[in-house]
Every structure is written in C-alpha cells, then in structure tokens.
Amino acid sequence: MAHGRPFLHFHPFGDRFCVDVRTASGFRRIDVAADRLEDLLVELRQIEGVVEPNTGLFRYGGGRHEPPSDRTQGPRGAGRFEVEVDMAKQIIELVVNGHRYEVAVEPHWTLLETVREELGLTGSKEGCGTGDCGACSMIVDGRLITSCLMLAPEADGRDIVTIEGLARNGDLHPVQQAFIDTGGVQCGFCTPGMIMAAKALLDVNRSPTLDDVREGLAGNLCRCTGYAKIYEAVLAAAQGLHRGGV
Numbered sequence: 227m228a229h230g231r232p233f234l235h236f237h238p239f240g241d242r243f244c245v246d247v248r249t250a251s252g253f254r255r256i257d258v259a260a261d262r263l264e265d266l267l268v269e270l271r272q273i274e275g276v277v278e279p280n281t282g283l284f285r286y287g288g289g290r291h292e293p294p295s296d297r298t299q300g301p302r303g304a305g306r307f308e309v310e311v312d313m314a315k316q317i318i319e320l321v322v323n324g325h326r327y328e329v330a331v332e333p334h335w336t337l338l339e340t341v342r343e344e345l346g347l348t349g350s351k352e353g354c355g356t357g358d359c360g361a362c363s364m365i366v367d368g369r370l371i372t373s374c375l376m377l378a379p380e381a382d383g384r385d386i387v388t389i390e391g392l393a394r395n396g397d398l399h400p401v402q403q404a405f406i407d408t409g410g411v412q413c414g415f416c417t418p419g420m421i422m423a424a425k426a427l428l429d430v431n432r433s434p435t436l437d438d439v440r441e442g443l444a445g446n447l448c449r450c451t452g453y454a455k456i457y458e459a460v461l462a463a464a465q466g467l468h469r470g471g472v
Contacts, residue, residue, distance in 0.1 A: 314333075316333065318378060318381070320340075321383075322386045335377070336377060336378060337364070337373040337381045338364075340378040341364070350363070350422075351415055351418060351419065355374050357372040357374060361419040364387060365422060366381060366387075367384050370445075404462040404463035405417060405459040407459075408455055410459030416450075420443060423443050424460045427439065428467060432468065440453075442460075
C-alpha cells in the first residue's frame with residue numbers, strides 16, 4: 227500500500243467545477259467557476275503548506291498532463307482531474323521494538339503506513355482504515371492502539387511494540403505459541419492484531435476469565451469463523467505465563 231497523498235478531484239459541471247479537496251487538514255468540497263479554477267489551485271497549494279506552489283501535476287485518465295481547455299465545457303460528470311501535491315516532511319523519532327529510528331514523514335501519514343512502508347515491518351495489517359477491525363493493533367507506551375488512526379507525528383518519541391517485537395532470541399511469545407497450539411490462527415490476516423490485543427490484556431491481567439478475554443479482544447474482528455479458538459488461545463497463554471513464560 228502506498229502512502230495516501232493529498233490530492234484534489236476536479237469534477238466538471240458545464241462552466242463550473244466541483245472540487246473535492248483531501249489534504250493534511252481534512253476533506254472538503256468546493257464549487258468554483260471554471261475561470262477561477264487556477265486561482266483556487268494556487269490558493270490551496272499555499273494554504274495547505276505545499277513546498278512549491280507550482281509542483282502540482284494534473285492527471286486525467288491514465289496519464290499526466292495539463293488538462294485540455296475544452297474539459298471546462300464537458301458534460302456533467304464527464305471525468306475528473308487529480309492534482310497531486312507535495313507536503314513538507316518532518317523528522318520524527320520512533321522507538322520500535324527497542325530500536326530507535328529517525329524517519330522523515332509527511333504530516334498526514336499514519337503510524338501504520340510509516341511502520342510498514344518506511345521501516346519495513348509489515349506484520350501489522352490494514353483491514354478497515356477506520357479503527358474498527360483491530361488488524362493494525364500496536365502497543366504504544368504500554369497502551370493498545372489502532373495504528374491506522376494514529377498519525378505518525380503523534381508517535382514522535384514514543385515507545386512502540388509491533389508483532390515483530392514479541393519473540394525473543396528465536397522463541398515465540400507465549401501468546402504467539404498458544405495461537406499455534408490451539409488453532410487460533412486461521413487465514414492469519416487478523417492474527418497479528420489479535421495477538422497484540424491479547425498481550426496488552428495479559429500485561430495487566432495475568433489471570434483473565436473468559437469474559438475478560440472477550441472484552442479485551444472486543445475491538446478485534448475475525449471474518450473467518452467463530453472466536454472460540456482465539457479465546458482458547460488467550461486463556462492457554464495465560465496459563466503459560468503462570469508456568470514461567472515471558
């Protein structure tokens with residue numbers, strides 16, 4: 227998955243344009259006359275903190291080029307132009323799985339994007355992108371978070387644990403091993419997030435009941451089948467911890 231970039235969608239409506247604007251500051255829709263389109267573009271570039279006012283590229287169809295002048299007179303909804311813009315990057319420092327990294331990020335990048343694309347740690351998955359499925363779960367400063375909702379700059383200087391950081395010296399964490407032993411791993415897509423949620427639960431409650439496990443994993447969705455094996459894995463991991471696990 228590539229980084230989501232700020233862009234503008236231009237929808238021609240006779241002699242006007244409907245402009246969908248998605249940038250670091252959010253999303254909005256602007257209705258503008260065709261003869262004001264270029265002025266609006268320059269204004270948006272400057273307001274949104276774009277590095278260079280003239281670096282935008284128009285795209286129509288599959289190619290990149292200046293939009294043909296007759297598009298302003300095109301039929302309603304006949305197509306769209308996209309303008310990509312370059313946002314200023316900032317340097318942040320992340321401590322991920324005990325290792326310190328300095329990363330140059332754009333302000334709208336999420337922690338999930340940064341960890342996957344910039345650090346190459348692809349165990350955390352993006353399932354929904356809205357914080358509902360839990361596939362992207364990480365532990366930040368000891369707290370379980372959905373990394374698709376946390377912006378990378380918000381994680382500056384913070385301690386982050388991903389699924390890659392659980393094993394020690396080649397030995398799986400008790401939660402990871404329990405998922406294998408009980409068959410809690412199914413297609414595997416949701417598994418990293420489930421394991422991170424289970425670890426976060428067991429970090430604060432070494433003797434959870436079944437209801438505790440259900441509550442602790444309530445933010446993690448599995449679309450394969452029922453949750454019985456997953457709950458069984460967490461309870462088994464708790465027993466493993468009592469026997470001297472990590």
